[in-house]
Amino acid sequence: MYSKDGENYFIVDAHVALWDARPENQRNIQGKQFIDCFYDYHRNLGPDEEHWSYEEFLYQGGERLMKDLFVDGYVDHAIFQPAYLGAFYKNGFAQVEEAYGLAAANPDKLTYNHCYDPRQGEAGLDRLRADHEKMKFKGVKLYTAEWHGDSRGYKLSDPWSYRYFEECRKLGIKNIHIHKGPTVRPLDRDAFDVADVDHAASDFNDLNFVVEHVGLPRLEDFCWIATQEPNVHGGLAVAVPFMHTRPRYFAQIIGELIYWIGEDRIQFSSDYAIWSPRWLIERFVDFQIPEDMTEYAPLTVNQKKKILGLNAAKMYDIPVPAELQLPGADETATGPRQPERADLAGAA
Amino acid sequence: MTAALTDRTVRDVAVTAEEVRRALGAVLDPELDEPITDLGFVRSVEISGSLAGAVATVHLRLPTSFCSPNFAYLMASDSKDVISALPGVAKVVVELDDHHDSPLINAGLAADAGYRGTFRHEADDSLEELRWTFRRKAHTAAMERCLTELLRADPTLPEENVGTVRLGDLPAGRTKAALVRRRMALGLPTEPAAVVLVDHDGRPYPPDEVPMALRRARSTRISIDGNAHFCRGLLRTRYAGSGADQTDRPEGAEPADHHHVLPFTVKEIHP
Numbered sequence: 030m031y032s033k034d035g036e037n038y039f040i041v042d043a044h045v046a047l048w049d050a051r052p053e054n055q056r057n058i059q060g061k062q063f064i065d066c067f068y069d070y071h072r073n074l075g076p077d078e079e080h081w082s083y084e085e086f087l088y089q090g091g092e093r094l095m096k097d098l099f100v101d102g103y104v105d106h107a108i109f110q111p112a113y114l115g116a117f118y119k120n121g122f123a124q125v126e127e128a129y130g131l132a133a134a135n136p137d138k139l140t141y142n143h144c145y146d147p148r149q150g151e152a153g154l155d156r157l158r159a160d161h162e163k164m165k166f167k168g169v170k171l172y173t174a175e176w177h178g179d180s181r182g183y184k185l186s187d188p189w190s191y192r193y194f195e196e197c198r199k200l201g202i203k204n205i206h207i208h209k210g211p212t213v214r215p216l217d218r219d220a221f222d223v224a225d226v227d228h229a230a231s232d233f234n235d236l237n238f239v240v241e242h243v244g245l246p247r248l249e250d251f252c253w254i255a256t257q258e259p260n261v262h263g264g265l266a267v268a269v270p271f272m273h274t275r276p277r278y279f280a281q282i283i284g285e286l287i288y289w290i291g292e293d294r295i296q297f298s299s300d301y302a303i304w305s306p307r308w309l310i311e312r313f314v315d316f317q318i319p320e321d322m323t324e325y326a327p328l329t330v331n332q333k334k335k336i337l338g339l340n341a342a343k344m345y346d347i348p349v350p351a352e353l354q355l356p357g358a359d360e361t362a363t364g365p366r367q368p369e370r371a372d373l374a375g376a377a
Numbered sequence: 378m379t380a381a382l383t384d385r386t387v388r389d390v391a392v393t394a395e396e397v398r399r400a401l402g403a404v405l406d407p408e409l410d411e412p413i414t415d416l417g418f419v420r421s422v423e424i425s426g427s428l429a430g431a432v433a434t435v436h437l438r439l440p441t442s443f444c445s446p447n448f449a450y451l452m453a454s455d456s457k458d459v460i461s462a463l464p465g466v467a468k469v470v471v472e473l474d475d476h477h478d479s480p481l482i483n484a485g486l487a488a489d490a491g492y493r494g495t496f497r498h499e500a501d502d503s504l505e506e507l508r509w510t511f512r513r514k515a516h517t518a519a520m521e522r523c524l525t526e527l528l529r530a531d532p533t534l535p536e537e538n539v540g541t542v543r544l545g546d547l548p549a550g551r552t553k554a555a556l557v558r559r560r561m562a563l564g565l566p567t568e569p570a571a572v573v574l575v576d577h578d579g580r581p582y583p584p585d586e587v588p589m590a591l592r593r594a595r596s597t598r599i600s601i602d603g604n605a606h607f608c609r610g611l612l613r614t615r616y617a618g619s620g621a622d623q624t625d626r627p628e629g630a631e632p633a634d635h636h637h638v639l640p641f642t643v644k645e646i647h648p
Binding site for chain 2: 058059062063065066069070072073179181210211212214215216217218219220221245246247248249252253271274275276277278281282285288289324365
């Protein structure tokens with residue numbers, strides 16, 4: 030829990046990872062390039078005093094994760110969102126077994142989400158059933174630009190994706206976290222386009238689709254589909270740290286999200302270990318829309334409480350102390366929320 | 378043949394590195410709608426001579442190894458095309474550095490294999506539709522910048538009224554010039570009587586749809602500005618010193634971008 034100015038915030042970090050990117054685990058040059066890309070994100074968006082050494086960044090281990098999130102980081106509950114990346118790392122990028130073990134040992138603090146690749150076909154479905162039998166996860170993280178043989182990406186609207194969603198439905202896996210990546214077949218089109226999420230969300234309207242990074246670099250496409258689908262949510266992983274380097278950009282991101290999808294469907298994430306939650310939480314609580322941006326209403330304390338934890342807690346049935354709970358906003362399920370609060374001209 | 382004669386021959390027919398850089402200024406990052414020279418993506422330009430003409434060798438660099446391969450390929454192949462078109466150039470070598478698809482793309486460029494020849498089973502037809510998608514987004518963003526400037530300058534102007542604003546109503550300047558350029562790229566009319574807020578086919582919106590069209594355009598503008606600055610920043614983080622090769626982008630600049638030249642807050646007038 031985080032407390033500031035007499036307000037208490039229940040914190041759910043909805044996107045964390047336990048990875049191993051050390052050279053001995055790298056399968057090829059892409060394994061190095063991938064972690065180097067993350068490290069540049071870390072250095073570019075984080076404050077200088079929060080920068081880690083490259084060695085620290087390659088691997089953290091469970092003990093350090095527990096300390097960074099729960100001792101130093103104010104987090105009440107965190108959710109693993111593993112990216113397997115078997116084409117780049119010998120034993121995978123996300124350390125699936127270790128993360129599951131850690132979550133099993135700390136069920137009050139950690140939720141383990143699994144991952145799968147629909148291109149594994151029938152064998153992968155068997156594997157998913159077996160994994161679920163053992164691990165009982167409620168959610169999965171899908172990275173659509175995972176490399177798999179000759180294929181370097183898939184769409185959520187592919188027939189096999191649908192087979193897997195049907196299986197998720199049967200197994201009670203209700204939360205689908207999506208990270209769009211840069212390679213998808215064919216390369217003729219924009220790989221970051223989130224139109225396939227729209228199809229899947231319409232056809233599986235009993236599942237929740239959480240688009241990680243709020244669709245960045247296609248915020249506009251994400252907002253447009255999310256406003257029309259009541260079961261599409263936005264994960265703030267990678268978006269939150271812009272608060273430090275580019276606060277006006279972040280103000281616009283959060284302002285747009287509040288307008289298009291409303292305060293009940295946005296989830297805070299540190300994307301640990303790219304960043305640590307402590308400074309992100311402190312700064313988010315202090316954050317405010319710049320005064321001259323009259324097209325957005327100021328963020329309220331209750332909106333921040335929902336984003337920082339209550340929204341994800343609700344989706345994952347994580348118990349929240351009664352005094353910290355808040356009711357859902359009395360808003361439309363689709364279309365712009367409270368547009369009168371966001372009218373540039375109306376602010377005059 | 379004497380060395381002096383060789384030098385003179387080469388000098389007479391060859392282009393300079395400066396001319397090659399200038400030509401590369403016409404190559405846009407299709408996603409960010411900016412010249413690759415402004416973004417700092419041109420890592421080096423070298424000219425060597427031969428009697429047949431100059432050999433231009435250009436290295437490109439991108440903000441991450443995982444930038445989209447389709448955009449990476451477009452910038453690299455467009456670079457090769459504009460340099461090849463320069464008089465006196467006998468051979469062009471364009472290489473993309475440090476990208477996950479560098480071997481694939483560089484081999485495709487060297488062989489002039491084209492998009493489909495380069496990406497084989499991952500390519501269906503062409504990258505033309507991808508280019509159009511982002512030309513349309515660039516136009517949408519430019520349109521929103523113009524109309525939001527108007528709204529900020531005149532707080533009494535209701536949002537739904539911007540649907541009838543015409544090009545001739547916009548004050549001259551960088552923002553309007555950018556919009557006119559984008560309209561030309563889409564083949565939309567650019568005369569003063571043309572309505573500003575239009576869809577990709579040039580159709581204006583009915584009054585009740587204007588606020589939503591403007592809001593959608595705003596999210597597009599925010600996205601492009603945000604990406605353009607993040608990509609610049611990542612390039613500087615990845616390649617020390619690369620900031621010196623970048624041109625400031627006033628659109629979407631932040632107070633921390635101390636080097637920006639155009640003020641971006643003064644136009645925001647409060648009642």
